[in-house]
Amino acid sequence: MFGLDYSWLGDPVYQRWLVDGVWVTLQLALVSSLAAVAIGLVGALGQTLRLWWLDACIELFVEIFRNTPPLLQMLFFYFTLTQIGFTVTDPVTGLQHPLLSAFVSAAISLSLFGGALCIEAFRSGLDAVPKATLEAARSLGYTRLGLFRRVQAPIAARVCLPSLTNILTNLFKTTSQASVITVPELMYAAGQVYSDTFRTLEMMLMVLLVYVTLVSLLAWALTLAERLLAYPGYGKGF
Amino acid sequence: MSPYNALIGGVTATLLLGFAAQAQSDTLADIRERDVLSVGIKNDYPPYGYLDENNEIVGFEIELVRYIANELLGSPDKVELIPVVASNRIELLNSGRIDLIMATLGVTEERAQVIDFTEHYVSAAGASVLARQEARFDQWEQLEGQNVCGIQGAYYNRTLTDHYGIRLVNFTALPEAYRALQDNRCVAMVFDDMTLRQKLGEPGWEGYKIAVEPYEYLPMAGGVRKGDEAFLDAVNAAIVKAEGEDRLIDWEGEYDMPPSDHIAARAEAARAVAE
Incomplete structure (x- = not known):
């Protein structure tokens, strides 16, 4: 159909590479x-302590x-850290690995990148809790911890779920860059297959489809969570 | 000899199948009349054909081309060097723009259907393995399950992973792969033998060696139009004469190529026939 040739999909070696690639992509995205x-969470909570030096660090x-x-971060952790001495000595050969x-x-680099975005998202969620609500809760006798646990956190969580969905779907797609530092994820496998078969268009269409499917599933799950958690005024209900 | 070349060769081959059958001619008479030999060569592929610091096209194949011109027309300068690339060289030959291809042309069945090959004057080594001097392996089979640095998309990756069970750690470009080898991310690195051997000559690589020899050799030959018997015979005679005179061995030395058993054996064979 449309002159597309998917006969290479029948090759067991390419099947194994691609399935392994999807599996590594999923593992990397999940971790x-x-x-x-x-x-x-740690960063956003840290900021609520109002310690100037901790705020500065975050x-x-x-x-x-x-x-x-x-x-750039991946290349830094992969190559630069090794160069400046983050190595272990092999007791048998004496070589630095x-x-x-x-x-x-x-x-690590995806976690830190995603983590930085999450801190900002969660902070904005906490900031979005109306001052009047907090003052009302305080006047009802909530302790600082109780106020956070019963009022501030539940509202903030619902406010920042949509931006969390954005961050996590973006992070999922960014895993494709790990092929540059030889992580054998989906793009890495796909590149080798189309180098061998020259079916670049077919391969790209397939990779596109796999990413659309997986990221849509993730976004759908997060939207579902948003709906289940919704309460009047916060989050989108059914 | 990238897989890309092979593909483009194949496509060109199919396109020109019908055309080539008609293009029968007597190139030998033709070039004698013109008194110049037009040859498609590489100008970006050391050591076979490249531009030197004076912007002159030089190289192993260029020497051979000039030798052939000298044999056929009596002067090494009666030659028109036309830079070609893998995607257009067969078309240029079959359309009559050039008389001979001497441009790192790998011998393949697909191409043999649309052009005739001359003598296989070079046997280009495929991939070999670069490793530390201390490495104790010297067979491909011994690398099974080992991390070996390589390049994404190389044509031999499938053979190495599927047939030899090597765990390839493939980078997008050579500098990263060399860096990773020196960082000991891999026990060895696999790439085109010629490139790795030239790397060994660079400073900083004294502690390394070619640990495993290539598992395959790809013959390279000149290409002429199909059915152009008299011209093909004349070119072949010139190539064999050069081989018998050890000229190809001289050129290997001149262009820093590792001595090849193929060329040495052909030189012997050429002398044996001549006696």
Whole structure:
């Protein structure tokens, strides 16, 4: 159909490469998404403590990792850290080996990049809780912790879910850059297959379809969570 | 000899199949009349054909072209060097723009259907393995399950992973792969033998060696129009004469190419026939 040739899909070697590639993409996306959300929570909570030196540290972290390309960060963790001495010595051969593997380098940089974006998203969620609501809760006798747990956090979570969906879908797509530091994810596998078969258009269409499917599933799950958690005035209900 | 060349060769081959059948001519008489030999060469592919610091086209194949011109027309200068690329060289030959291809042309079945090959004057090594001097492996099979740095999209990647079970760590470009090898991310690095051997000559690479020899060799030959018997015979005679005189071995030395068993064996064979 349309002159497209997908006969190479029948090749077991290419099937294995592509399935393995999708699997690595999923692993990388999952690990870095969880870590990014965790970093975001810690950072946003840290900012509520109102300690000037902690705020300064968090702000510096956000500025560095939000404002640099993830590809550059991956190359930094993969090559530069090794160059400046992040190595382990092999007890048998005495050779210096890099401390961070390609997957770990990619996962760390994606986590920090996503984490920086999450801190900002969660902070904006906390900031969005109306002052009047907080004052009302305080006048009802909530302690600082109780106020946060029962009033501020539930509202903030619902406010920042849409931007979290954006961040995580973006992070999922950014995993494709890890092919540059040899993480054998979907794009890495796809590149080798079309180099062998010359079916570049067919391969790209297929990769496109896989990403659309996977990212749509992720976005759909997060939207569902948004709806389930919705309450009047915050989040989108059914 | 990238897979890309092979593809383009194949496509060109199909397109020109009908055309080539009609293009029978006597090139030998033709070039004697014109008193010049038009040859398609590479000008960007050291050591075979490239521009030197004076912007002159030089190289191993250029030497051979000049030798052939000398044999056929009596002067190494009666030659018109026309830079070609893999995608147009067969078309240029079959359309009559050039008389001979001497441009790192790999011998393939697809191409043999649309052009005739001369003697296989070079056997270009495929991929070999660069590793530390201490490396104790010297067979491809010994690399099974090992991390070996390589380049994404190389034509031999499938053979290495699927047939030899090597865990390739493939980069997008050579500098990253060399860096990763020196960082010990891989026990070895795999790439075109010629390129790796030239790398060994650079400062900083004293601690490395070619640990595993190529598992395949790809013959390279000149290309002439199909059915152009008299011209093909004359070119072949010139190539064999050059081989018998050890000229190809001289040119290997001149252009810093590693000594090739193929060329040495052909020189012997050429002398044996001559006696």
